[in-house]
Amino acid sequence: xxxxxxxxxIRSTSTCCxxxxxxxxxxxxxxxxxxxxxxxxxxxEQKEFQATARKFAREEILPVAAHYDRTGEYPVPLIKRxxxxxxxxxxxxxxxxxxxxxxxxxxxxxxxxxxGCTGVQTAIEANSLGQMPVIIAGNEQQQKKYLGRMTExxxxxxxxxxxxxxxxxxxxxxTKAEKKGDEYIINGQxxxxxxxxxxxxxxxxxxxxxxxxxxxxxxxxxxxxxxxSPGVQVGRxxxxxxxxxxxxxxxxxxxxxxxxxxVLTGEGAGFKIAMGAFDxxxxxxxxxxxxxxxxxxxEATKYALERKTFGKVIAEHQAVSFMLAEMAMKVELxxxxxQRAAWEIDAGRRxxxxxxxxxxxxxxxxxxxxxDAVQIFGGNGFxxxxxxxxxMRDAKIYQIYEGTAQIQRLIIARxxxxxxxx
Numbered sequence: 001x002x003x004x005x006x007x008x009x010i011r012s013t014s015t016c017c018x019x020x021x022x023x024x025x026x027x028x029x030x031x032x033x034x035x036x037x038x039x040x041x042x043x044x045e046q047k048e049f050q051a052t053a054r055k056f057a058r059e060e061i062l063p064v065a066a067h068y069d070r071t072g073e074y075p076v077p078l079i080k081r082x083x084x085x086x087x088x089x090x091x092x093x094x095x096x097x098x099x100x101x102x103x104x105x106x107x108x109x110x111x112x113x114x115x116g117c118t119g120v121q122t123a124i125e126a127n128s129l130g131q132m133p134v135i136i137a138g139n140e141q142q143q144k145k146y147l148g149r150m151t152e153x154x155x156x157x158x159x160x161x162x163x164x165x166x167x168x169x170x171x172x173x174x175t176k177a178e179k180k181g182d183e184y185i186i187n188g189q190x191x192x193x194x195x196x197x198x199x200x201x202x203x204x205x206x207x208x209x210x211x212x213x214x215x216x217x218x219x220x221x222x223x224x225x226x227x228x229s230p231g232v233q234v235g236r237x238x239x240x241x242x243x244x245x246x247x248x249x250x251x252x253x254x255x256x257x258x259x260x261x262x263v264l265t266g267e268g269a270g271f272k273i274a275m276g277a278f279d280x281x282x283x284x285x286x287x288x289x290x291x292x293x294x295x296x297x298x299e300a301t302k303y304a305l306e307r308k309t310f311g312k313v314i315a316e317h318q319a320v321s322f323m324l325a326e327m328a329m330k331v332e333l334x335x336x337x338x339q340r341a342a343w344e345i346d347a348g349r350r351x352x353x354x355x356x357x358x359x360x361x362x363x364x365x366x367x368x369x370x371x372d373a374v375q376i377f378g379g380n381g382f383x384x385x386x387x388x389x390x391x392m393r394d395a396k397i398y399q400i401y402e403g404t405a406q407i408q409r410l411i412i413a414r415x416x417x418x419x420x421x422x
Contacts (some may be wrong), residue, residue, distance in 0.1 A: 001214040024200075039047075042121070042122075053113055054112045054115070056112075061113065061116030061117050066375060066387070071245075079123060081222040083153075083154040088154075089127055089131070089147075090128070091103075091135055096147040096151065097148050108287075110125060111294070111335070112291060114287070114291025119244055122246045122397075125288060126194035130156075131147060134146055134147055134224065136276055137276075151312070157201050157203070158195040159250065160202040160203060161190070163175060167404075170216070170271065171271070175189065176206055176208075177208050181241045184260065184356050186204065186206055186231075186257075187255060189253070193252045194246055196235070196247060196248065200226075201224055201225060202224070203222060203223070203224060204222070204321070208220065208221040208270075209268065220268070221270040222274060224258075227258065229253045231258055233254065235251060243394050281293075282358065282403065285401075286338035289359075289361050289365070292394060293362075293370065295387075296370045297328060323375070330368060337354070338362060353411075353415040353416070356403070356412045357408075363408075367398070369395075370395040371395075373391060
């Protein structure tokens with residue numbers, strides 16, 4: 001009941017206050033338009049969301065994170081609890097029963113959840129990735145049907161784009177959709193799909209133009225596919241290096257029939273929709289990386305203030321204190337990067353450049369900070385009885401999923417150079 005009361009408070013707050021504040025800035029956005037300009041101060045509503053997410057992560061996620069890491073179980077109780085608290089599906093518009101939060105607000109929540117466990121946070125965040133194409137390109141009927149159901153009960157969805165032979169090279173997708181009457185027949189295989197075995201529906205990208213020379217922006221179409229459709233074959237849960245409670249699978253589509261009503265925008269629009277979703281979801285991914293890095297820094301700092309060598313705590317050795325300083329610098333800068341990228345979205349501007357900077361940098365520093373935390377722990381850091389080895393394993397995927405570290409640099413370079421060609 002307490003959880004439901006909190007959820008009601010949050011939803012009430014969103015209804016009466018969120019339209020007014022609109023969450024359109026890193027902090028105090030509504031004031032910035034008329035008076036104060038740039039500000040680091042969070043609104044009261046943002047502080048409330050942050051505090052609720054922090055309490056949930058540290059009191060409910062963190063104590064069981066090691067258990068889910070060892071067993072690989074899907075964290076159903078935690079996902080249900082997050083749904084009750086209003087900490088999941090935050091992007092869903094109010095018109096579909098959601099909170100309709102801005103990107104900045106969602107990122108604040110994401111960072112706090114990731115502090116507790118990025119495996120749990122990834123399972124939650126994958127919902128936002130799956131929903132985003134429907135949010136940005138779905139018509140009213142599609143949104144109400146597929147987004148609306150997710151506000152009625154805890155439910156997952158998934159983003160089906162990656163294939164065994166096409167990860168960063170999205171244009172190399174082989175899954176095909178052939179139009180027959182009022183339906184499309186889909187055949188192909190997807191891989192590394194987060195929430196693949198738990199999703200109620202998928203966003204799926206498939207080739208509809210049979211011409212292999214057709215440009216990507218005309219060759220692919222985005223579909224909403226019901227997960228229980230005949231012909232959908234869900235593979236085994238993959239055993240990954242880190243984030244082990246997240247459900248990652250391959251999915252085969254064999255003669256899967258999808259009604260034309262489930263096409264997003266129209267034939268040929270899928271690539272643009274899929275890439276547009278990344279601009280919206282990369283800031284939260286960066287926020288998750290920052291949450292992990294902050295946790296690693298905190299754990300390392302606490303340990304450095306307890307562990308003694310040569311007659312004093314190791315935090316008093318310059319070698320260790322400088323490591324902590326470098327870690328702190330990286331965490332703070334990565335946080336500012338994701339906040340700028342999210343702010344650009346809420347301000348209504350194209351954020352591709354900032355989204356890739358945030359995702360690329362935060363993913364890198366999460367790995368660096370987690371590795372340094374293990375180093376500060378010494379031999380203990382290499383042992384699973386201590387928390388930092390899990391953080392180091394969990395961090396690696398941030399340099400891979402939703403665009404590798406190298407892809408982010410390609411995007412940043414392209415966007416940067418293009419400014420000088422205009």
